[in-house]
Amino acid sequence: xxxxxxxxxxxxxxxxxxxxxxxxxxxxxxxxxxxxxxxxxxxxxxxxxxxxxxxxxxxxxxxxxxxxxxxxxxxxxxxxxxxxxxxxxxxxxxxxxxxxxxxxxxxxxxxxxxxxxxxxxxxxxxxxxxxxxxxxxxxxxxxxxxxxxxxxxxxxxxxxxxxxxxxxxxxxxxxxxxxxxxxxxxxxxxxxxxxxxxxxxxxxxxxxxxxxxxxxxxxxxxx
Numbered sequence: 001x002x003x004x005x006x007x008x009x010x011x012x013x014x015x016x017x018x019x020x021x022x023x024x025x026x027x028x029x030x031x032x033x034x035x036x037x038x039x040x041x042x043x044x045x046x047x048x049x050x051x052x053x054x055x056x057x058x059x060x061x062x063x064x065x066x067x068x069x070x071x072x073x074x075x076x077x078x079x080x081x082x083x084x085x086x087x088x089x090x091x092x093x094x095x096x097x098x099x100x101x102x103x104x105x106x107x108x109x110x111x112x113x114x115x116x117x118x119x120x121x122x123x124x125x126x127x128x129x130x131x132x133x134x135x136x137x138x139x140x141x142x143x144x145x146x147x148x149x150x151x152x153x154x155x156x157x158x159x160x161x162x163x164x165x166x167x168x169x170x171x172x173x174x175x176x177x178x179x180x181x182x183x184x185x186x187x188x189x190x191x192x193x194x195x196x197x198x199x200x201x202x203x204x205x206x207x208x209x210x211x212x213x214x215x216x217x218x219x220x221x222x223x
Contacts (some may be wrong), residue, residue: 010086011117012136015124022093024120025113027103029095035116042119046074049131053142064221068157069145071164073138079111082137088113154214158190161221167194170217172210175200188213195221 004021008014015021020038028034050070058066072078083089089104092113103109114137122130135142152160158170175187186206190213191198197220201212 004091007086007088007091010137011121011133013121013125013129013133015120017124020120020124021117024116025088025091026093027095027098027109027113029098029103030093031095035113038116038119038123039112040119041122042115042117043074045122045127045130046115046118046134049127049134050074050142052131053135054145064218068161068218071161073142073145075160075164076107076111078141079114080107082141083110083114085139086114086137088117154211154218158192158214158218161218162192162194165194167192170214172213174206190214190217192217192221197221 003018004025007021023033024035024038024042026034028036047070050073051066054061054066054069058069061069088110092104092109094103098104118130118134121133162169171191171193173189173191175189178185178187183204185202185204186209187200187202188206188209189198189200190210197217199213199216199220201209201214201216203209203212
């Protein structure tokens with residue numbers, strides 16, 4: 001009999017192998033076998049499931065926008081929120097020091113744990129089962145992905161894309177200021193070190209120029 005019936009109901013999956021779920025909930029601080037290998041598997045499964053969902057739901061979106069939506073959905077902050085909604089911290093197995101130090105509420109620990117759970121569901125029930133669990137646990141986050149992410153300004157979208165890829169944030173630099181004070185035009189450079197790409201933008205304020213430079217960068221990024 002499962003030790004985690006409440007969590008299984010929240011996930012929408014009854015485990016045939018209770019040991020898989022137990023391992024997914026085991027932090028390195030608790031001992032072995034811990035959840036890091038399952039996290040690796042879950043990361044790949046999650047990316048594939050989200051990509052398939054977005055591909056079907058947004059048939060008109062180009063590849064770049066789909067990639068940015070996926071990055072927004074699989075970033076640490078989003079995954080931590082998904083884990084909190086499932087109440088995952090209640091079930092994490094932590095070493096004594098980690099448990100007393102509030103590690104169970106750490107966004108990185110929660111994000112890793114929910115990915116490990118997805119990996120465990122995949123091994124236990126296959127891709128169809130994990131797709132159903134992802135749909136249930138993401139809920140309105142997944143349903144509102146288009147409006148929430150694509151409606152953001154280019155600087156925010158660029159930052160979230162890079163964070164989702166685990167890359168350093170962009171750097172902005174003022175290149176020039178032209179015209180009289182009342183009608184100044186700013187030129188800003190945007191540099192993304194991870195891809196060795198540089199773009200520029202102009203505007204009547206630094207913020208407007210930075211947004212244009214970020215928008216131009218989004219067009220240049222791979223995939």
